[in-house]
Amino acid sequence: MTPPTPLTWLYVPGDRPRVVAKALVCGADVxxxxxxDAVAPDRKSYAREATAxxxxxxxxxxxxxxxxxLDGPHARQDLKAIAALPGLHGLRLPKVTxxxxxxxxxxxxxxxxxxxxALYALLETALGVEHAHAIAGAHPALRGISLGESDLRADLGVRADAGLDWCRxxxxxxxxxAGLPPPPQSVHPDIRDLEGLAASCTHGRTLGFLGRAAIHPRQLPIIERAYLPTEREIEEAEEIVKAATREQGAQALPDGRFIDAAVVATAHRTLSLASRR
Known part of the structure; x- marks a missing residue:
């Protein structure tokens, strides 16, 4: 059985094992x-050992x-310590260019x-964004790309959030x-601003993102709710799939909406996500 598409990706600091243990039972998909970034320089070795x-x-x-x-002194030690361990599902590579x-x-x-x-590349600089397609297709082990918006914002000198939409x-x-899944959104850094998080997720969904990284468990239900299809979207998808099953080729629904293979494929994706509800 194919595992469900992840919608929530929760970051936790590697030097806080108790926090990591709580994160494993808080409902995050990954x-x-x-x-x-979450670990101070003098805690790197401890974080690596605890993670191993x-x-x-x-x-x-x-x-x-x-x-x-990847170009610093710790990455090689990180990979040596954890790359072959049975509990590792994926490596996230920061600041790939x-x-x-x-x-x-x-x-x-x-x-x-x-x-x-499985490798996941984080693009956090202008150079990384410029090379996005080459990075996305670099190796079969690469399973996804996403933005690191805090560093990217600083690199570009962007102040308004909308200034990152082209990069997104x-x-x-x-x-x-490159045939990869839709990327998840970058983190929303204000863990108290749940209304802002919801609005940002809605915007991210319109851009084609699927799911989002989080930095606190309280953000998880907001992200999941924003990215799961609504009841109306599910009803429309079911209507489209039923119509496509009855007849082949392009056609119009009774209300005049035109459907073709692309519309049907979108409806199937919606129903696949709806199965998580």
Whole structure:
């Protein structure tokens, strides 16, 4: 059976094992143990050791690890410590700017474990966004791309949120062109602003994103609710699929709406997501 499409990806700091343990039972679709930004320099070794201990056995919830900067002193140690462990479902690579980086990490992890774990590239700079399609198609082990909007905002000097919309669309298109799943949105940094989170998710959905990364469990139900289809969308999808089953080829519904293969495919995707409700 194909696992459900992840909608919520929860970041937790790797140097706080108790927080990680709570995250594993809080309802997130994927838990991302962060060894990079969430961990102070003098805590890197401890975070790595604690994460290796966590990944010594599998967990019911998929666990990903965001390693340290690929060009820094810690990434090699991170990969050596965790790449071959049975509890690891995916590696998240920060600040990727080229396809060559993805290929190098894929080869490194194959050498360490005999088979590359799933890789996910975070594009957090102007250069990364410019190379989005090349990165997305760099290696079969790469299973997804997404934006790191905090660093990207700083790199571009963008102040208004709308200033990132072109980059967001670029990532969505690059993922689709490379045959990857729709990317999840970047985190909403204000954990108290649930109304703003909901509005931002609604906007992200219109751009083609699917799901979102979070930094606090209270954000998870907001994200899931925003990305699950509404009752009306489910009804419309069911109507389209039924009409397509009755007749083949392009046609119009009784209310005049035109449906063809693309519309039917969208309806099937909607019903697939609806099964999570």
């Amino acid at each position: 838990v991302i143990v962060d060894l990079e 201990d966590l990944l010594s056995s599998p967990h019911p919830v998929p666990v990903h690890v965001r390693v340290n900067a 080229s396809a060559a980086q993805v290929i190098r990490i894929a080869k490194t992890t194959v050498a360490a474990s005999g088979g590359a774990p 669309s670029r990532i969505v298109v690059a993922a689709r062109a």
